[in-house]
Amino acid sequence: MRFREKVYVFFTALAVLIIVGLLFYIIFDIVKNGIRVISWEFISQPPREGMTKGGIFPALYGTLLRTLLMLIFVVPVGVFTAVYLNEYGSGKNFSKWIRLAINNLASIPSIVFGLFGLGFFVLFLRLGAGLLSSALTVGLLTLPLVVVSTEEALKAVPNSYREAGFALGATKWQVIRMIVLPQALPGILTGAILSVGRGMGEVAPILFTGVAYYLPYLPSSVFDQFMDLGYHIYIMTTQSFNVELTKPIQYGSTLVLLILTFSLNIIAILIRSKMRRGRLG
Amino acid sequence: MEAKERIAYIVVSLLASVAIVSVILIFVFIAKESLPVFFNPEIKKEANLRIFFLTRDWQPIGLEPKYSFLPLIVGTLKVTLVAIVVALPLSLGSAIFTAEFAPRRLREIIKPIIELFSAIPSVVLGFFALMVIASWVQDIFHTSSRLNAVTAGFALAFAVIPITYTICEDALNTVPRELKEASIALGATKWQTTIKVVLPSASGGIFAGIMLGLARAMGETMIVLMVSGNAAQITWSFLDSVRTIPATIAAEMGEVAFGSAHYVTLFFLGLLLFSITFIINYIASILLERTQKRLRGER
Numbered sequence: 001m002r003f004r005e006k007v008y009v010f011f012t013a014l015a016v017l018i019i020v021g022l023l024f025y026i027i028f029d030i031v032k033n034g035i036r037v038i039s040w041e042f043i044s045q046p047p048r049e050g051m052t053k054g055g056i057f058p059a060l061y062g063t064l065l066r067t068l069l070m071l072i073f074v075v076p077v078g079v080f081t082a083v084y085l086n087e088y089g090s091g092k093n094f095s096k097w098i099r100l101a102i103n104n105l106a107s108i109p110s111i112v113f114g115l116f117g118l119g120f121f122v123l124f125l126r127l128g129a130g131l132l133s134s135a136l137t138v139g140l141l142t143l144p145l146v147v148v149s150t151e152e153a154l155k156a157v158p159n160s161y162r163e164a165g166f167a168l169g170a171t172k173w174q175v176i177r178m179i180v181l182p183q184a185l186p187g188i189l190t191g192a193i194l195s196v197g198r199g200m201g202e203v204a205p206i207l208f209t210g211v212a213y214y215l216p217y218l219p220s221s222v223f224d225q226f227m228d229l230g231y232h233i234y235i236m237t238t239q240s241f242n243v244e245l246t247k248p249i250q251y252g253s254t255l256v257l258l259i260l261t262f263s264l265n266i267i268a269i270l271i272r273s274k275m276r277r278g279r280l281g
Numbered sequence: 282m283e284a285k286e287r288i289a290y291i292v293v294s295l296l297a298s299v300a301i302v303s304v305i306l307i308f309v310f311i312a313k314e315s316l317p318v319f320f321n322p323e324i325k326k327e328a329n330l331r332i333f334f335l336t337r338d339w340q341p342i343g344l345e346p347k348y349s350f351l352p353l354i355v356g357t358l359k360v361t362l363v364a365i366v367v368a369l370p371l372s373l374g375s376a377i378f379t380a381e382f383a384p385r386r387l388r389e390i391i392k393p394i395i396e397l398f399s400a401i402p403s404v405v406l407g408f409f410a411l412m413v414i415a416s417w418v419q420d421i422f423h424t425s426s427r428l429n430a431v432t433a434g435f436a437l438a439f440a441v442i443p444i445t446y447t448i449c450e451d452a453l454n455t456v457p458r459e460l461k462e463a464s465i466a467l468g469a470t471k472w473q474t475t476i477k478v479v480l481p482s483a484s485g486g487i488f489a490g491i492m493l494g495l496a497r498a499m500g501e502t503m504i505v506l507m508v509s510g511n512a513a514q515i516t517w518s519f520l521d522s523v524r525t526i527p528a529t530i531a532a533e534m535g536e537v538a539f540g541s542a543h544y545v546t547l548f549f550l551g552l553l554l555f556s557i558t559f560i561i562n563y564i565a566s567i568l569l570e571r572t573q574k575r576l577r578g579e580r
Contacts, residue, residue, distance in 0.1 A: 005472040009382050015374030016383075016391055019442060023398055026409050026439075077299045084297035088290065094297075101300040105492070108307065108555065109500025110403075111527040115551040118534070119310040140303050145302070173289035185376040201402020204502035204527070208534050230404040230503075237411055238507060254408050258401065265400035269393055 011225035027258070034255025043256070051214060051236070052246055056253050058218055062131075062211075062226030063257075067200050069135035069222060070142070074199075075192050077139075078146025079181075085147075086154040087176055106144040110204040113141050117209040134210040138202050142195035149194060153187020153275070154180060157158040187273045190268045201257060203230040213239075229257050268269045308555070309426060317540075327542035333549070339513035339524070341533060341543050348546045350553070352513040356430070356523030357499055361433020363519060364441050364498040369491060371438070372446035380453035381475050392450070399443035407507035409484035410436030415508060422520055428510035430519045436508055437498045445494040448569075452486020453479055455576050485572030489565040494563040500554060502527040526550050 018060075045055035081098060089095035117137030118129075127133045157180050165175035181188075212225040214236055219226045237243060237251045243250075289417050317324045328348050337347040375395060379388050414435050415427035422431065456479050464474040478573070510522025511532060537544040 002470065005470055008472055009378070012374040012378035015371045016378050016395075019371055019375055019398070019446075020391070020394055022439070023394065026401065026406075029413055030405070036536065079294050080293045080296035081300060084293050088293060089297070094294075097301050100535055101304045103566060104304050104559065104562065105300060107496060107558055109496075109502065109527060109558055110309065111500065111502040111530050112551050112555045112558075115314075115530065115534070115548060116307045116310055119314050120306060121540070124310065140307075143300060143303075169483065171286050173286050176289075188550070199402060201404060203340065203402075203404045204531055207531055230402055231405050233408055234503065234507065237408060250408065251412075254405055256404055261400055261402055261405075262397070265397060269397075273393075 003176060012055075018147040030251065030255050030258055033248075033251040034258075037252030038255060040192060043253055046216075047214070047249075051240065052242065052249075054257065056229065056232060056249070058080060058215060059229045059232040059253070060256065061179070061218055063200055063229040065219065066131050066135045066138070066206070066210075066226060066228070067196050069131055070139040071196060072194060073136060074139040074143055074146055074195055075188070078143050078191060078195070079150050079188055081143075081147045082150035082154055083176060083181075086151055087172070089179065102144045102147050105140060108141075110202055111207075113137050113205040114207050114209060116140075122209055126247075128210075128223050129208070129225060130210040130221075130223040131219055131226050132210075134206040134226070137205045137209050138199045139195075141205055142199045145194045145198060147189035149191030149272075150184060150188050153184035153190075154273070156187070157183045168267050186271050190271050190275075193264050193268040193271070197261045197268065200264075201230055201261045203234055206231065229253060229260075233257065294402070297311045311548055311552050311555060315515065315545055315552045317545045318549050321545075324545055326547045328549075333546075337515060339529070341546070350526075350550070352515045353524055353526050353529050353550070355515050356509065356513065357525040357527075359430040359519055359523050360433045360437055360493060360505055360525055361498040363431055364437035365491065365495060367435055367438035368441040368447045368494060368498075372442045372490075372494075373449055373487065376446050376449035376453055377480075379472070380450050381479065395446050396443055398439065401439070403501060403503040404438060404507075406436055406439050407504040410504060410508045424448060424520045426510055426522055428508050428522055430509065430521065430523045433505045433509035433523065433525075434498075434519075436504045437501055440501050440504060441494040441498050444497050445490045448490030448493060449483075449487050452483040452490065452569075452572060453488070455573060457576060457578075462545060483562065484497055485568045485575075489568040489572070492561050492565040492568075496558045496565075499525075500527055500558050502531050506531050526554050530554075 042055040043060065044057050046058050047056070048054035081102070085095050085098060091097070115135065117133055121127045121133040121136050122129050132193050162175050162184065165179045170178070206228060210225050211228045211231045215225060215227055233250060233253050236246050236253065240246050282425040318328055318330070326407070327346060332348055333350045336347060337351055338349050339352050340347040375391070379391050383391060408433060415432045418424065418429070418432045418435065419427045460478055460482060461474055464478045469477070488577045505525045506528040509525060509528060512522035512526060513524040513529070514521060532549055533543070534547050537547065
């Protein structure tokens with residue numbers, strides 16, 4: 001390679017270095033400033049003294065609860081959408097429409113989901129602004145993740161498995177339920193984990209569908225308003241009357257959210273790469 | 282037995298149709314809430330297409346509310362432009378390096394790391410931008426306000442990079458080996474092959490990656506809400522505070538009266554945003570499909 005070309009290649013490598021460096025710097029900065037704040041008390045106590053002291057428990061609780069609720073909706077819908085695409089509907093026009101819709105859902109800006117959640121779940125279905133409306137709104141946003149991940153796993157199940165099932169006299173549904181789905185379990189799990197990782201950090205879709213600035217009590221039903229970790233970070237940094245004073249709390253909250261979403265994504269990556277390696281034999 | 286099979290099929294089909302129904306409902310409900318802009322005479326007095334696109338001020342609160350979209354559109358374009366200018370060279374450069382020059386082992390480390398970027402919630406990126414990037418921008422450009430289009434655009438680039446990188450890298454990878462080998466056999470160097478053979482063959486995919494990055498930057502809410510400064514104004518400078526369409530919706534929807542002109546206007550903004558990203562996404566998917574077909578040798 002000529003010298004000039006080496007320089008060009010060096011620049012492309014530099015681009016990688018810059019991106020990876022920035023990523024690590026973000027993590028480093030948040031860990032460095034956040035780690036001092038995190039303690040058992042910070043995780044388990046509610047905010048005190050006008051949210052300038054204390055912990056983040058209600059926000060953490062709200063985030064976990066709305067994400068759990070979201071899973072109940074998004075996993076069956078996502079998994080069976082993928083089952084339809086891969087097992088029943090290959091080649092059908094309906095499948096083409098489903099794919100188009102999934103692609104679209106993946107590209108709609110999150111704030112538009114928020115508007116939809118307000119117009120449809122909160123006002124039209126009269127679910128009110130609360131955990132359920134937020135969970136459903138965020139669920140729609142993460143649906144494509146579950147579908148794509150499950151479909152990849154379904155595709156990886158060898159056709160001979162299905163044929164063996166049919167040869168033993170099993171019906172289509174029995175083959176799906178007893179052979180295909182158990183085989184695809186790691187893929188389904190990956191999808192579910194990814195959707196949780198994504199859903200937890202989303203703030204825009206819940207702005208008008210149920211999140212609250214501060215609540216002195218924990219939500220007791222799915223229709224109650226809730227506090228949320230991501231939203232907590234947002235209001236502490238922009239709406240709080242003393243941003244400097246609460247800076248440690250902001251960093252602590254951000255670190256907790258980052259740890260949650262990152263660890264989930266890393267788990268998903270690990271499962272997936274293990275799955276791929278297993279398939280290659 | 283027969284009945285059970287049929288029930289299973291029906292249930293699966295019903296669950297599979299949720300995605301289609303949702304997309305339709307999303308469009309219908311956002312359109313429905315913004316329709317009064319055309320049909321309700323009371324609302325039309327305060328908010329109509331002429332006001333949206335031919336006046337200059339966005340001042341929704343006050344005795345005489347003003348609902349011009351222009352400052353919001355200008356703001357959105359500004360941050361999007363900065364984001365793409367920062368993200369494109371970085372993500373395309375990285376894609377070229379990983380797809381063409383990196384050893385396989387290294388490649389398998391780089392890819393997941395860059396893709397991990399997309400696992401950072403946007404509110405965390407916004408927070409980091411507020412704490413760190415805003416100070417960088419202020420130090421470099423000596424601006425009066427820390428929060429401006431450059432800060433927001435820079436932060437947005439973090440959200441754009443994983444998308445553009447992944448799609449560009451995929452596009453480069455689908456270029457058939459025979460093409461590269463033919464070029465090398467003719468005496469071209471690896472770099473010449475990359476620039477003159479691989480990049481042109483993958484151009485459709487790369488362009489799609491840029492477009493999807495654009496759509497992401499335009500629609501991103503939390504980052505811009507936190508670091509753009511949120512001042513609706515029309516200026517030429519990128520170092521002025523700006524207010525974007527998604528940030529406006531996010532900041533104001535919580536405080537409006539249901540059914541008021543302001544409420545309808547915000548939904549109309551949402552409809553606009555939805556339509557733009559829909560069109561961009563559609564074009565990008567066609568581009569991707571076409572490139573893949575061509576590279577597989579189909580016409």
